[in-house]
Amino acid sequence: MTATAPREEQLWSRCAGCASLLYRKRLRRNLDVCPECGEHARLGAPERLRQLVDSGSLRLLPDRLPEADPLDFVDVLPYPHRLSGARASTGLAEGVVCATATIGGHPVALAVMDFRFLGGSLGCAVGELITRAAERALDDRTPLVLVTASGGARMQEGALSLMQMATVSQAIAALREAGLLTVSVLTDPTYGGVAASFATNTDLVLAESGARMGFAGPRVIRQITGRALPEGFQTADFLLRHGQVDMVVQRRSLRARLVALLAVTRAGRPARPPVPRQEPAPHRERLADDGAALALPADPPATAGDTPAVRDAWDTVRMARHPGRPTTLDYLDSVFDGFVELHGDRLGADCPAIVGGVARLAGRHVMVIGHQKGHTTAELVARNFGMASPAGHRKALRLMRLAARLGLPVVTLVDTPGADPGVSAEEQGQAAAIAENILTLTVLPTPVLAVITGEGGSGGALALAVADRVLMLENAVYSVISPEGCAAILWPDRSAAPQAARALRLTAPDLCRLGVVDEVVPEPSSAAHDDPAETAHRLRAALLTNLLPLLDVPPAMLVRLRRQRFRRFGANRASARAGLR
Numbered sequence: 104m105t106a107t108a109p110r111e112e113q114l115w116s117r118c119a120g121c122a123s124l125l126y127r128k129r130l131r132r133n134l135d136v137c138p139e140c141g142e143h144a145r146l147g148a149p150e151r152l153r154q155l156v157d158s159g160s161l162r163l164l165p166d167r168l169p170e171a172d173p174l175d176f177v178d179v180l181p182y183p184h185r186l187s188g189a190r191a192s193t194g195l196a197e198g199v200v201c202a203t204a205t206i207g208g209h210p211v212a213l214a215v216m217d218f219r220f221l222g223g224s225l226g227c228a229v230g231e232l233i234t235r236a237a238e239r240a241l242d243d244r245t246p247l248v249l250v251t252a253s254g255g256a257r258m259q260e261g262a263l264s265l266m267q268m269a270t271v272s273q274a275i276a277a278l279r280e281a282g283l284l285t286v287s288v289l290t291d292p293t294y295g296g297v298a299a300s301f302a303t304n305t306d307l308v309l310a311e312s313g314a315r316m317g318f319a320g321p322r323v324i325r326q327i328t329g330r331a332l333p334e335g336f337q338t339a340d341f342l343l344r345h346g347q348v349d350m351v352v353q354r355r356s357l358r359a360r361l362v363a364l365l366a367v368t369r370a371g372r373p374a375r376p377p378v379p380r381q382e383p384a385p386h387r388e389r390l391a392d393d394g395a396a397l398a399l400p401a402d403p404p405a406t407a408g409d410t411p412a413v414r415d416a417w418d419t420v421r422m423a424r425h426p427g428r429p430t431t432l433d434y435l436d437s438v439f440d441g442f443v444e445l446h447g448d449r450l451g452a453d454c455p456a457i458v459g460g461v462a463r464l465a466g467r468h469v470m471v472i473g474h475q476k477g478h479t480t481a482e483l484v485a486r487n488f489g490m491a492s493p494a495g496h497r498k499a500l501r502l503m504r505l506a507a508r509l510g511l512p513v514v515t516l517v518d519t520p521g522a523d524p525g526v527s528a529e530e531q532g533q534a535a536a537i538a539e540n541i542l543t544l545t546v547l548p549t550p551v552l553a554v555i556t557g558e559g560g561s562g563g564a565l566a567l568a569v570a571d572r573v574l575m576l577e578n579a580v581y582s583v584i585s586p587e588g589c590a591a592i593l594w595p596d597r598s599a600a601p602q603a604a605r606a607l608r609l610t611a612p613d614l615c616r617l618g619v620v621d622e623v624v625p626e627p628s629s630a631a632h633d634d635p636a637e638t639a640h641r642l643r644a645a646l647l648t649n650l651l652p653l654l655d656v657p658p659a660m661l662v663r664l665r666r667q668r669f670r671r672f673g674a675n676r677a678s679a680r681a682g683l684r
């Protein structure tokens with residue numbers, strides 16, 4: 104590169120759509136939309152805010168959080184190096200900028216993601232900052248506007264980044280309960296964990312022209328299906344056609360459209376004085392203390408210590424995927440009695456990868472919902488390898504709500520490589536289906552007990568695992584991404600999967616230490632598939648120990664404690680752990 108190149112680049116830029124060379128200032132005046140072809144260039148968060156809010160109204164919310172590297176994650180670079188690189192190149196502290204402002208005179212809280220910062224990935228700090236913006240909206244009784252741009256969860260923070268999907272979703276749920284509008288503006292690109300949570304479980308979903316959104320990325324879908332993708336797949340117009348978004352909006356109309364929507368929410372509603380804001384940190388501490396005092400149930404220290412043989416993470420991955428491992432239907436037979444299967448999402452399909460229905464556990468009625476794999480190739484194919492379609496997630500949602508109405512506790516058995524990443528799954532709104540389950544579980548007024556029995560794969564697993572207590576079989580794994588997928592992205596090649604498995608901290612003892620999992624259910628000395636009867640016996644005992652104390656907790660308290668459980672996965676917690684090292 105010549106010495107003059109950077110300056111040239113500042114003056115001129117080439118359109119990614121039509122390759123026209125455009126005068127930078129003219130492009131900016133046109134909101135970074137190419138005047139020749141209409142291509143919407145990606146915007147950083149500061150520029151996006153400038154375009155959307157009333158001038159002079161912007162008040163940035165604090166963005167500094169203690170440094171966090173909860174896993175000590177190292178791929179070819181240590182994670183802190185990647186973080187400082189992103190800070191240097193963007194001038195931002197993290198991948199989201201949060202603020203209060205007015206838009207057309209309407210006060211709002213905003214969280215605007217910035218794709219330039221590690222692909223806009225959702226880590227603990229990003230989740231914490233967006234959650235605080237949502238809490239600010241709740242305190243101020245204003246709408247919340249989210250502008251999303253993200254490749255998904257941040258792999259370097261492992262399952263803790265996955266938990267952020269639940270943390271932010273429950274903050275959205277609180278706004279829903281309070282009757283406060285939530286709006287997300289999808290910008291290019293919005294994928295993975297962000298798509299499958301707060302990008303799509305808001306009241307209104309707007310897609311900016313040129314935005315692409317989906318649960319699985321096109322590269323992954325092509326790899327898995329081995330087929331070419333339909334024309335315009337996952338584009339804003341595709342999303343509109345398939346009922347996934349309320350509207351597609353050109354950037355030049357976006358602000359006016361938001362003003363019109365925000366005006367509707369205030370119309371006819373008496374202005375309420377803002378509730379005085381409490382200092383957030385001590386408030387949460389107090390709540391946390393309440394939760395601890397309730398000891399839900401008598402919190403035994405992680406039983407990780409009981410298992411002397413420490414297995415390598417990659418061996419555990421292979422164990423978790425063993426075809427002989429008991430499946431949900433096996434457990435329904437061995438752990439529960441009188442299972443009556445309920446089928447269908449009532450919208451046109453019955454997904455075989457999710458089974459659910461009523462059953463008895465030691466004489467008590469419960470709703471059991473789980474992923475179903477199989478032992479033979481034919482069974483696995485028939486069950487789509489335990490990868491649920493949107494219909495599967497909607498069936499699960501229907502059964503969760505039914506359980507709440509009937510006052511039945513919900514027990515979920517999680518065993519999936521991930522949600523179905525196919526073309527039709529995207530057409531039917533996989534991201535939104537997962538997002539709605541996560542949000543609903545954060546408010547479900549009945550006990551929820553989740554068990555990771557085999558593979559806990561990413562958002563598909565979390566869609567059944569936002570629970571009061573999360574148990575995990577000793578040789579199960581729970582991860583934000585498969586080790587193979589992580590290796591393909593962060594290492595030179597997929598053969599680094601064993602290293603990635605170690606770096607991701609996806610085993611039961613690791614997740615217990617991180618607080619993602621409450622209790623490890625020990626397997627027989629060989630493994631679950633060598634002694635399914637003994638495994639079932641141990642699982643049954645663990646279910647009863649954990650479920651019985653939950654039955655006496657009033658529903659409102661249950662929901663409050665569940666939210667506290669997921670509120671604690673923020674950056675503060677991670678950094679507190681880091682500080683202890």
Ligand SMILES: [Zn+2]
Pocket residue numbers: 118119120121122123137138139140141142
């Ligand atoms: Zn152009």
